[in-house]
Amino acid sequence: MSQGWNASDIPDQNGRTAVVTGANSGIGLITARELARHGARVLLACRDETRGKEAESRIRTAVTGADVEFVPLDLADLDSVRKFAAAHTPDRIDLLINNAGVMALPYGKTADGFERQFGVNHLGHFALTGLLLPKLLDTPGARVVSVSSGMHALSNIDIGDLNSERNYRRWIAYGRSKTANLLFIHELARRLSAVGSEVVAAAAHPGYAATNLQTAGVRMESRKAAERVVELGNRIIAQPASSGALPTLYAATAPGVRPDSFTGPRLLGWRGAPAPSWRAGWTLNDVASERLWVASEQLTGVAYPGLTP
DSSP states (O other): OOTTOOGGGOOOOTTOEEEEETTTSHHHHHHHHHHHHTTOEEEEEESOHHHHHHHHHHHHHHSTTOEEEEEEOOTTOHHHHHHHHHHSOOSOOSEEEEOOOOOSOOSOBOTTSOBHHHIIIIIIHHHHHHHHHHHHHTSTTOEEEEEOOGGGGGOOOOTTOTTOOSOOOHHHHHHHHHHHHHHHHHHHHHHHHHTTOOOEEEEEOOOSBOSTHHHHHHHHTTOHHHHHHHHHHHHHTSBOHHHHTHHHHHHHHSTTOOTTOEEEEEETTTEEEEEEOOOOGGGGOHHHHHHHHHHHHHHHOOOOTTOOO
């Protein structure tokens, strides 16, 4: 990778279509804005209509002639995922950016009864990718990028307790969901290779970037002191969201990105320009990735047409 890769290095995206989940704020908003700035048509796949349309307006203000559109998508509801795939998919999909996520929330369940972090961060995106797969396979040069985290190192998945029903610890559950993101990309890349597809499945993480992701959990519980500490860390230690989005943008657009690669900030995986990132060995385990894949198909009811183990 070149020294100091930044958003100005994004290749021309004219004629390309991108779907970015969670594009209403933070990393997702920056990712969508920069893709639009370089010519892509961008679908802003967001849960909240008001915030999604505000994001659309902000990008249009920042980028003259931006081709962006808010489309409703709630990853905590598989019916919403299916409706999105059925009603809002374009003729081609060049980039699917699985960015949306929740972090360290108090225990809760999705509309389908899954533990919220596992359900949103992994299962929702697993279902979305599977439903959009035919368009991805038909689009030359297509890529799938899942946003994981260095916090995947907190825990491997527990295939016998994917919904953390035996013992819920919010940070362990978050780490497991981010491990699931990497196992998903590993297995997707493996299956794409097996059928000779040139679709690239890769992963990225933002390091420590200042977004509202860090404050959501403590705000839900009205933990004011903890919220102030997190906000202070965001101001003093974290890099801005514009920098945190660079690994995702690199994985999505830079030439020569390898399948199953993991891109993060250069400086200790914390901040800086995009670079290859360390990942736990368990995220490269073929047996674990296949077991998670099979379980995810069963839980979501979404199969992947054309892909073999």
